[in-house]
Structure formats: structure tokens, C-alpha cells
Amino acid sequence: xxxxxxxxxxxxxxxxxxxxxxxxxxxxxxxxxxxxxxxxxxxxxxxxxxxxxxxxxxxxxxxxxxxxxxxxxxxxxxxxxxxxxxxxxxxxxxxxxxxxxxxxxxxxxxxxxxxxxxxxxxxxxxxxxxxxxxxxxxxxxxxxxxxxxxxxxxxxxxxxxxxxxxxxxx
Numbered sequence: 001x002x003x004x005x006x007x008x009x010x011x012x013x014x015x016x017x018x019x020x021x022x023x024x025x026x027x028x029x030x031x032x033x034x035x036x037x038x039x040x041x042x043x044x045x046x047x048x049x050x051x052x053x054x055x056x057x058x059x060x061x062x063x064x065x066x067x068x069x070x071x072x073x074x075x076x077x078x079x080x081x082x083x084x085x086x087x088x089x090x091x092x093x094x095x096x097x098x099x100x101x102x103x104x105x106x107x108x109x110x111x112x113x114x115x116x117x118x119x120x121x122x123x124x125x126x127x128x129x130x131x132x133x134x135x136x137x138x139x140x141x142x143x144x145x146x147x148x149x150x151x152x153x154x155x156x157x158x159x160x161x162x163x164x165x166x167x168x169x170x
Contacts, residue, residue, distance in 0.1 A: 004031075005038030012042040019045040019155040023077075024144040026051030033059060040066040040074070045154040048109075049077040049147040057085040068108040073160025075110045075150050076103075077143050083113055101127055110160045112150075114143065118168050122161040130168045 011017070020039050026032045032055040039046055040063065053076060056063050067074045076086075083103070084091055090099040100113040104121035113119045121127040149170055153163035 005034045008035055008038050009042060012039075012044065017044065019047070019151045021047045021049065021147045021151045023047075023049035023052030024147065026055070028054035028057065030055075033062060037063065037066050040070050043071045045072045045074075045151070045160070046070060047075045047077065047147045047151045047154070049143045050082075053078050053082045053086060060086060064107060073110060073154055073163070074108070075112065075147075075154070075160055075164050076107065077112045077114060077147050077150070079114045079143065083111075097121070097127055097129065101125070110164045112146070112164050112168060114146070120161070120164045120168060126161055128165055130165075132169065 012020075020042070022032075022036055022039055026035070028051050032051050036048065036052050036055065078086060083099070087099065087103050087106075090102055093099060093102070096113060096115075096117060096119050100111050100119040100121040103113075104111045104123045104127075105125075108123050110123070111119075111121050113121070118130040119127060120130065146167055149167040150163050153166055154160065158166065
């Protein structure tokens with residue numbers, strides 16, 4: 001167990017670890033923000049969900065550079081409430097597709113905007129809508145499973161956008 005950012009980085013000295021999931025079970029606080037920023041600096045595929053997203057609700061600028069500097073795929077998995085907290089300037093701007101596309105370009109991350117009309121967007125402009133995603137994909141606990149599936153696919157060498165789409169489909 002890694003209780004602080006330095007401990008996280010120590011664990012990541014093991015080069016066999018090529019993908020990280022952060023967020024499930026984490027509190028939306030400064031400690032989580034520090035851990036997430038440390039993880040992003042480790043240059044590994046990273047999936048951020050739950051507390052790792054909510055921790056940046058009023059601190060978006062803190063992670064933009066870290067995500068872009070990561071050098072690997074970073075996937076964010078917000079439900080509607082988390083998305084709204086992370087991108088409040090997008091609440092009433094266009095469609096869910098355009099809002100998700102904006103968020104992907106702004107962050108440099110692949111975004112899985114969960115819900116009954118789950119939208120997946122990549123910073124390069126690709127996007128998709130999952131027409132088979134059940135509405136409970138945005139309920140408590142299901143995002144933890146989704147984040148784990150994305151991470152498992154990334155760890156096996158799938159690209160971020162394809163891993164996000166495959167995980168939502170699965």
C-alpha cells in the first residue's frame with residue numbers, strides 16, 4: 001500500500017507496471033490530488049475515476065499539464081456529475097458529444113463520459129457513442145469495474161481510445 005505520493009513513485013520503480021488505476025476508494029481531497037499528480041509524472045498509462053476525478057473539481061489547472069506531460073494514454077471516466085464538476089464551463093454548451101470532445105482536447109486525455117448515452121472522445125478528434133451502454137454504467141461501483149477493464153486492456157498493449165471503446169462495450 002502506498003500512503004503518499006513518494007510511496008506511489010517507489011512502487012512505480014518496477015518497470016513491469018505499465019498501467020495505473022486511481023480513484024476508486026480515494027477521497028476527493030488534496031492528498032488524492034498529490035497522489036494523482038505523482039502517478040501522472042510516472043509516465044504510465046493511467047485511468048482516473050471516482051475520487052481521482054472529484055479531487056480536481058475546483059483544481060482543473062493543476063492536472064492539465066501533468067496529463068499532457070504523461071506521454072502515455074490517460075483515460076478519464078466521469079459520470080455526468082463528475083464531468084460537470086470538472087468542466088463547469090461546458091454545462092450548457094452544445095451536445096454531450098461536443099462537450100466531451102472539448103474536454104478531451106482540453107485535457108489531452110481520452111474521456112469516457114458515462115451514462116445511457118456514453119460518449120467516448122479522444123484528443124485527436126475521434127469520438128463514438130455507445131448505443132449498448134446500459135444506464136447503470138453511471139452508477140456507483142460500475143465505474144470501478146469499467147476503469148479496471150480499461151486498465152487491463154491498456155496493460156496488454158491496446159491503445160487508449162480502442163481500450164476505452166472496448167471496455168464500454170464489454
